[in-house]
Structure formats: C-alpha cells, structure tokens
Amino acid sequence: MIRFDGRTAIITGAGNGLGKSHAMLLAERGANIVVNDLGGSVDGSGSSLSAAETVVREITEKGGKAMAHGANVTKADEVADMVDQAIKTFGAVDILVNNAGILRDKSFAKMELADFELVLNVHLMGSVTCTKAVWDHMKERNYGRIAMTSSSSGIYGNFGQSNYGAAKMGLVGLMNVLNIEGKKNDIRVNTLSPTAATRMTEGLLPPAALELMTVESVSAGLAYLVSEDAPDRTILCAGAGGFAATRIYETPGIYLPPEQQTPEGVAENFERILDPTGQDMYTDGSSQTIKFISAAAKHFGIS
Numbered sequence: 563m564i565r566f567d568g569r570t571a572i573i574t575g576a577g578n579g580l581g582k583s584h585a586m587l588l589a590e591r592g593a594n595i596v597v598n599d600l601g602g603s604v605d606g607s608g609s610s611l612s613a614a615e616t617v618v619r620e621i622t623e624k625g626g627k628a629m630a631h632g633a634n635v636t637k638a639d640e641v642a643d644m645v646d647q648a649i650k651t652f653g654a655v656d657i658l659v660n661n662a663g664i665l666r667d668k669s670f671a672k673m674e675l676a677d678f679e680l681v682l683n684v685h686l687m688g689s690v691t692c693t694k695a696v697w698d699h700m701k702e703r704n705y706g707r708i709a710m711t712s713s714s715s716g717i718y719g720n721f722g723q724s725n726y727g728a729a730k731m732g733l734v735g736l737m738n739v740l741n742i743e744g745k746k747n748d749i750r751v752n753t754l755s756p757t758a759a760t761r762m763t764e765g766l767l768p769p770a771a772l773e774l775m776t777v778e779s780v781s782a783g784l785a786y787l788v789s790e791d792a793p794d795r796t797i798l799c800a801g802a803g804g805f806a807a808t809r810i811y812e813t814p815g816i817y818l819p820p821e822q823q824t825p826e827g828v829a830e831n832f833e834r835i836l837d838p839t840g841q842d843m844y845t846d847g848s849s850q851t852i853k854f855i856s857a858a859a860k861h862f863g864i865s
C-alpha cells in the first residue's frame with residue numbers, strides 16, 4: 563500500500579477542487595499537510611484564508627495532521643514564510659505539489675498583456691517560487707518529490723488559452739531540467755495533466771460527463787507521482803478514471819549534405835523529416851545535438 567507516514571507535503575491551491583482532493587488523500591495515507599490557498603476566485607481576484615482553514619478542519623476531524631497557509635504562490639516572502647512554518651510545525655518538507663492556478667481566458671487577439679503575465683505568474687512563476695523555496699532543503703535531505711500541474715491546454719492547445727497554455731507547457735520544461743539537477747539528491751519531479759469537475763471546469767461539459775470526472779480519480783495518480791517509489795520526468799494525464807502518459811518523441815530525422823542545406827532542401831525532404839518510424843525519446847538536450855553532429859561527421863568521414 564502506498565503510504566506517506568512521517569512525510570510532509572505542501573499542496574498549493576488546496577482550498578478547492580483538485581488540490582483539496584490531493585490533500586485529503588495524502589492526509590488519509592499518513593502525510594502531514596500544509597494546505598496552501600490564497601482563497602481567491604477562478605480569475606484570481608480576492609483572497610481569504612477560509613478555504614484552506616476549512617480543508618484543515620476536514621483533515622483534522624478525520625484524525626489527520628494539517629496546517630493552513632494563505633501564501634500567494636507568486637510572492638517569494640510569503641512562500642518562504644510558509645516553508646519556514648511547515649518545517650517548524652512538522653520538521654521537514656518532503657513533498658511539494660504545485661497545483662494553484664487561475665484562468666483569464668480570451669482569444670489572443672483580445673487578450674491584454676496584463677492577463678497573459680498574471681496567468682504566467684501564478685502557474686509558472688508560482689511553481690518556480692515554491693520549488694525554489696524547498697529546493698535547497700530537499701537537496702540537503704537527499705529526498706524530494708515535486709509535482710507540477712500542467713494541462714492538455716498546454717500540451718495540445720485550447721482556443722482562448724494562450725496564456726494558460728504557455729504557462730502549462732513551461733512547467734514541462736521546468737520539470738525536465740529539475741529532474742536532471744535533482745537526480746543526485748533523489749529529488750524526483752513529475753507533472754500531472756488532470757481533467758476533472760471543479761469550479762474551473764463548471765459548465766464546460768454536460769453534467770453527466772462532469773459526474774464521471776471526479777477529483778478523487780485524478781488524485782490517485784498524483785499520489786503515485788509523489789510517492790516513495792515515484793517515477794521521474796513523467797507527464798501523467800488523468801481524468802474520469804483514465805490514465806495515460808504524454809511523451810515527447812523526436813523523429814530520427816535526416817542529414818542533408820551542404821548543397822541541400824537550403825529552404826528547398828528542407829521542403830523537398832519534409833515528409834522524411836516528419837517520418838515517425840524509429841522515433842526516440844531523449845532525457846537531455848545534448849542527446850539531440852550529438853545525433854545531429856554524428857550524422858554530419860559520418861557524412862564528412864570524421865570519427
């Protein structure tokens with residue numbers, strides 16, 4: 563059985579929806595929980611500690627251990643205070659679930675830059691700020707489990723969500739690098755791409771569909787991503803009891819000799835460039851550079 567006894571988890575945006583469900587599940591399985599929530603509306607306006615406090619009450623009533631913190635994830639001083647208080651109260655931070663988020667949807671043509679920046683700030687910089695605040699602590703303890711929360715809007719795109727999509731795909735890039743940098747200290751970073759019925763998705767799908775999309779089904783996947791035996795650099799997609807992994811593959815591609823290294827050469831060979839036969843997954847950027855250099859070196863007979 564997957565348990566979290568003695569572990570402490572900070573879950574951002576845990577006053578509602580998915581974050582609340584993650585908090586309830588991890589608490590039920592023995593983790594001490596820091597329930598973080600700014601307590602604003604879906605578009606990020608307003609604030610109140612009451613959503614976080616309500617979740618703390620629900621956890622403690624069931625015999626679990628939790629504390630509330632109203633840090634705005636974009637404010638480094640408030641996040642630092644949250645991490646300090648978590649360590650003072652529970653002794654350490656083992657798990658960070660970057661879940662807090664807002665929406666400011668509009669087509670790109672109509673979107674104000676301020677709404678673009680705010681959404682990037684909460685999702686991407688909020689996750690960076692919270693991760694930065696626990697990173698050295700996790701490194702010193704040689705243990706850390708971190709989850710980012712992405713979205714199919716970022717991975718595949720959704721009309722009206724250029725700000726959100728950019729932030730959500732940015733989190734995948736952040737995850738990739740942090741896995742490389744955290745590996746020797748057993749810090750494993752994964753990404754959840756959820757789809758669930760919450761106030762964020764209210765009214766977007768028929769009630770019968772939303773009924774299937776329980777937050778609890780998604781939290782099962784999240785719990786595995788931050789468990790002792792967690793994978794790393796995995797994008798786990800979860801919704802309505804369905805689980806899948808998004809993976810980034812690269813086609814083998816082709817080598818074009820110097821005389822064909824022209825826009826026309828690329829156009830004429832485009833089908834071969836796109837051909838997925840034998841495609842590969844890389845775990846760092848230099849693997850791709852090596853592939854390209856090796857092909858060119860072979861052409862010129864350089865070993």
Ligand code: NAD
Nearest residue numbers: 575578579580600601602634635662663713757758760762
């Ligand atoms: P939700 O609105 O119910 O929960 C988000 C929580 O984040 C709220 O309680 C909010 O107060 C909090 N929050 C917002 N800004 C904050 C800030 N600056 N600091 C601290 N807390 C803040 O929405 P949800 O559906 O549970 O979404 C949770 C996460 O899952 C989000 O990152 C969202 O983008 C992502 N997501 C959700 C779905 C879905 O289908 N519900 C799909 C893809 C991704």
